[in-house]
Amino acid sequence: MTDLWSFLLQTLTAAGAAAFLLVVKYLFRDKLSPRWQFGIWGLLALVLLHPAGQGGRYVLLNWPLWLETLKAALTGDYSLIRVIAPIPLPAPLGGPQTPLDVLYFVYVTGVVVLLAWYALTYLRLRLALRRGNPADDAQLRRVAAQYDLPLCRAVEVEGLPSAFVCGVVRPVLALPAGQAVDDKVILHELLHLKYHDAAWGLLICLFRCLHWCNPLLWYCADRAGNDAEALCDQRVLERLEGEDRRDYGRILLSMASGKYARAPGTSSMANGGRNIRERIEAIARFKRYPAGMALASVCVALVLLFPLVLGQGQTLAKANGLGHSGELEFHTAMASARLTPCTTAAGALDTYGKAVIEQDGIYRALCAPIDQQADLAAQMESFAHGPDNWVHEHWESGLPGYPDQAAGYFLYNLTETDSGYTAVVVFPLQLAYLDGPDAPPVRESEEGHAYTAWQAVRAERQGDRWVVLPQGDFHLAELQQAYDDGVSLLTWGDPALPAAVTYAADVDGLRLEIVYQTIHTVDNTVETSNSMSWFFGTSTSFDTTPKPNALFDSARESYDFIGTETVPGAADLVNRYAAAPVWADGSGPSLEFGSGQGSSSDGTFWGNARDSGSLQSGGGSGLGGDPNEAPVWPDHYRMVLSYVDGREEQTVELRPVEGGDVP
Template structure:
């Protein structure tokens, strides 16, 4: 915990679990043994040891969202609080604001309580060591008798034994120490065997260690009265468990004698001390323990298994936690806008920050859907923390957060991630492609005629083209408009975030399956020159998350159940498949006189991973051939004698592949063979000359 917000997350998370345990313990108070009543506190102990919000999960209540909201409202900060360790870390700089001063005061409180308990422990240990040395030097008969009785009791009940230290002035026996425990007995008194049995059972269970752990939790959460109450109850449950174990070993009148011994301690002064276990724990607690003795019963052997199962069923969901939900557009739209107030916007932003993206694919999926739905909450989920305040301010405006695509996204078509490239283990670049509605489609869906991008309906074509990068939002028939943007994906702490590297550019492409490649989209360019031709291959990879929703009961006549695109972000997504495409172009670069001799052109090409190991190329045929491994073969006659277009589209090939982390490899080069008039004229090796 590095600030007061981290402490609040940790202590509130523990408090929620504490309330749950108190309710469950009350329900099973008379149904399960005292052993279980103490063991169940282990669940709370584990929660106290696990940093709150670890792995992006919360326990019972999403306290992180509440704390982040409070922090934003009080300080105006949009940072993300993450608990690295479940205890406070030292302050390394002077406090700069009220929150930092409060954390300093909290840390001083932790130190005060730690020093108080530590000094008490050291002083008591020093006194007991001195008395132990004096006792060994004196060697009185009474000391030997006490030690012998302790050994006899331990042997009788098969319990461990430890050194005995008689001390004058104490009223009851207790165990002291963790690494070298001793049994402290009132000097000059011969303790009852049942008292010794009780303390030796504490020794066997290492209850002094549990006491120290409880004490440490008290110090860390010194300002949380609920956790202090739980610490008191856990200490009492240690004694109740020990009483139960004693009663299991005793019979009849001995059990009643044990109750009378406890009753005699009811008025003794009781001081809680770390590293000790004492049979006397205050009059009120002893009264409850005597009531338990009166109701004592041995539980059937099968109840032990039932108890373990209950603890496991309780512990698993509590310790595993719950992933914060992904907020849908309906939720986010309800909490954004000018008239919703700062509180709702702050909570919406906090909720988005606490449901961060855990994978590069998840970040790109969330970013793409934020553009599709123009949803500021989605954008905040995958935005760097430095951008959060600007997003929040924009969401408060009446128009809400704007994707600035230059057109209206066609959410039904989804998005496309092109050319994912790993820079290192924590950084990637990619191209985000968003299909757009054309002007007619947008008008049919009730588009806002007053918004700037709708100027392209015809009244002011120059303004429309300026907004869309010079592209008219009336594409040709069979064409698709798409917004193209270069982005960077990188790790920010435990979050994966997306940062645009440039503004969007609107391009026009074929309306058929954009995932299979397009000459209009950025690509890796491989090129070589031979026989007055330059051969170019545009290589592209499209990375897809599975966003298909099968609509059961909604069937088309020919294709069965209809499918739609899932627009809810998947921040933990992985890429399901990769589409690979190669688009070949041959450009004539010779003089016009040479064109008359060329009537047929052919090309065959295969991607290569090793330039030194050239594959055998298939022969070109009078027609088109391609395969999923990237091989392409095509030839055709050129129209006209000398006026054929010097830029010749030779088609392309494509296939799918499994996603390989961090990103699928690119071909090192392409092996190709050029054919003119049906005859091979040149072998080429196309090298990559452009990254994207």
């Protein structure tokens, strides 16, 4: 905890868990044993020790979302509330800068003062014990031997109202001087010693200090101390019989004292007189719980473990069409985006693609760096200054046209780098602004052209989230392939779009080039239905909802070959050609002329220049292996040419072009 917001997130998360546990404990108060009633507080201890909100998760109530919303609305601060540790850490140097900084300083001061007070209380108690005299341990040895319990050093202290164990590392049993101590009192304290209850008391004191301004957690600390004493009473009663068991309640009255109640590191955490009544009532209800109840207790604890300790992840609270009264909802949606990290590179790239398609700033916030959230929010809020003061999620991505939402996006040339991945995101357009956004748009259907916009991006991991950073403006491209359905066939590449690698060579008056591309996809196909689906069946469409945890479901490679003349008439002399990839270790498929024109799944392709009238071919296939691993590209291509004039076949290597189209 480094500021007031992180403290509030930690203490409110714990308070929600505490309230839930109190309800559960009330429901099982007569059904499960004191062992369970005390042990279940361990779940609250885990919540208190675990930094709240890590990984965007929350416990029971979505405190992270509410606090992020409140912080942004009150302060305009879009940084993410982070609980680094469950204890207060030093704030940045320079002293408090804002009223919230002052409040955090007050909180930290309260923690320090309370810790100091508890420490002084413990030191004062230890000094009092040092003035005590060694106790006659004959009675102690007899009780310990009778019940097979451990012993520790014992002292008698003047003015001590009741016995208790003090200390965790070197415990001391403190006894009232000049007073006879009943064997059952000795038994009670030796059981505290055996089960290290002083250590539990010390932990409870620590939680009191850390959450001194949370009354619910103080109440739970009192209840935990009472439950520790009730458990010790249960253990005593299990070792007593008949009249001794009935007499134990009277003995408790002699142990009631508030002088050292809640003293840290002692077994006197709940020995105050106000707690004795509940303990005596519990003694009156004493029963031995069957062995089978232990399994039931464990099962209940395990069921509670998941919602209380593991919590649940955030889901995106989408802000759609928020009006004037929806400004708070806008802040909520932005907070939800900050708290819903993209956990994979594929998820971040998928989210960015859909943010562009939908022109949705909330989606963009999902995959944007935290330090860009404020500027992004300001851009969206700038649209709120119209005549209706409309607040919505519109975001200007710079796309030069209107995207084809049914076609979605395509991810080309995924490349692994030291900091993450680079790629080219391609968007088929319904309307393209050929000369800028102020120019009249050209409809694809009117002109018979298929236009796309592409942008180089970088995906990198920042903390626990993947983010996407554009690496330049959008570029328009008109597809070179004369496809009836150019959009769907973008899954197999197009030479008009950037290449991952361009391989080239010059031979016999020809410039030979192979444009190599990779295409990765996330499964975004959804089935849609309508009132006539029972007759016509369902149809499929592109799912525009972000998938921040997505993985790539497929990866393909595409290669397009073209030979151009550098010497007029050189292409007319070529008869057939064939090419095959060669990998870095020198391996590759065999190079053979096929019949006609075609390609194979191993990356080879071939053609007959005399039949087709051109030196142009290509193909594609699945990359194979795990699509979420960055692809390995061919080291080079080997191509063989045969000629119509009967000259010897020519074999040439096409090597990567320096400074090619790799993004």
